[in-house]
Amino acid sequence: MLATVKALPDAADMPFYTPAGNECRVFEAAWHRKLPLLLKGPTGCGKTRFVSHMAARLGVPLYTVSCHDDLTAADLTGRYLLKGGETVWVDGPLTRAVRHGGICYLDEVVEARKDVTVVLHPLTDDRRLLPLERTGELLTAPDNFMLVASYNPGYQNLLKQLKPSTRQRFLAIEFDFPAPEIEAEVIMSETGIDAETARLLVRIAGNIRTLKGVDLEEAVSTRLLVYCATLLDAGFAFDDALRCAVIEPLSDDADVKAGLIEAISILRG
Numbered sequence: 001m002l003a004t005v006k007a008l009p010d011a012a013d014m015p016f017y018t019p020a021g022n023e024c025r026v027f028e029a030a031w032h033r034k035l036p037l038l039l040k041g042p043t044g045c046g047k048t049r050f051v052s053h054m055a056a057r058l059g060v061p062l063y064t065v066s067c068h069d070d071l072t073a074a075d076l077t078g079r080y081l082l083k084g085g086e087t088v089w090v091d092g093p094l095t096r097a098v099r100h101g102g103i104c105y106l107d108e109v110v111e112a113r114k115d116v117t118v119v120l121h122p123l124t125d126d127r128r129l130l131p132l133e134r135t136g137e138l139l140t141a142p143d144n145f146m147l148v149a150s151y152n153p154g155y156q157n158l159l160k161q162l163k164p165s166t167r168q169r170f171l172a173i174e175f176d177f178p179a180p181e182i183e184a185e186v187i188m189s190e191t192g193i194d195a196e197t198a199r200l201l202v203r204i205a206g207n208i209r210t211l212k213g214v215d216l217e218e219a220v221s222t223r224l225l226v227y228c229a230t231l232l233d234a235g236f237a238f239d240d241a242l243r244c245a246v247i248e249p250l251s252d253d254a255d256v257k258a259g260l261i262e263a264i265s266i267l268r269g
Contacts, residue, residue, distance in 0.1 A: 016189045017053035018182045027054045036124040039150040041175025044221020047150045051105045061102035063093040067112040073119040098130045101144035109149040117166050124169035191229040201225045207267050
């Protein structure tokens with residue numbers, strides 16, 4: 001499956017999210033004004049959780065598509081497939097969201113092939129149209145449709161960039177890792193770990209994120225801290241949990257990993 005569609009949760013089951021600024025207000029304004037929204041920020045900083053939270057808060061279905069190198073426009077819009085000896089059209093996740101309403105979220109949109117942006121452009125202006133060349137349809141997005149995309153600006157290269165002409169079709173929100181007190185709250189909420197351990201994990205992450213002379217493609221994410229806390233809650237030793245959930249996912253280089261271990265040991269005293 002290319003997309004996951006989440007049923008609407010009860011209020012008690014709403015994905016936990018603590019705002020860092022006015023992002024919830026901006027999202028709601030974009031929803032009510034039928035504007036597309038772009039989320040920019042490092043991997044694992046909470047962009048996907050934010051979208052899940054807002055979909056539940058607004059009470060609308062969420063179609064999440066994890067973009068990758070082989071994702072094509074047809075994967076989003078749909079294609080003809082053989083079923084029971086007949087050729088039938090099957091809507092893709094973007095088309096389903098346009099037909100029936102909901103939020104279509106394209107996670108790491110820059111990873112998709114270039115033809116994807118061509119399909120998105122008519123949906124990101126006042127036309128809000130989705131042309132389906134294979135079926136001859138021209139769908140108009142309903143009022144309860146919203147397009148949201150995300151990407152990590154710090155992980156782009158010359159071959160994978162979001163064109164300025166595409167970026168300027170969206171409202172945009174800049175995300176970063178949560179403030180320490182919020183990040184600790186997230187870890188405690190997700191795992192049930194105690195406050196002291198959560199704060200220690202956040203301090204370790206902050207130290208790694210500001211390290212100089214260590215070649216890391218990505219900073220340690222809030223997601224990895226949640227994984228680490230999950231292992232700790234399962235009874236793993238602190239060093240083992242850190243190695244499995246933080247150090248090994250960040251790098252394959254032995255020298256880099258040794259540097260991370262040293263930095264963490266200094267912080268822990």
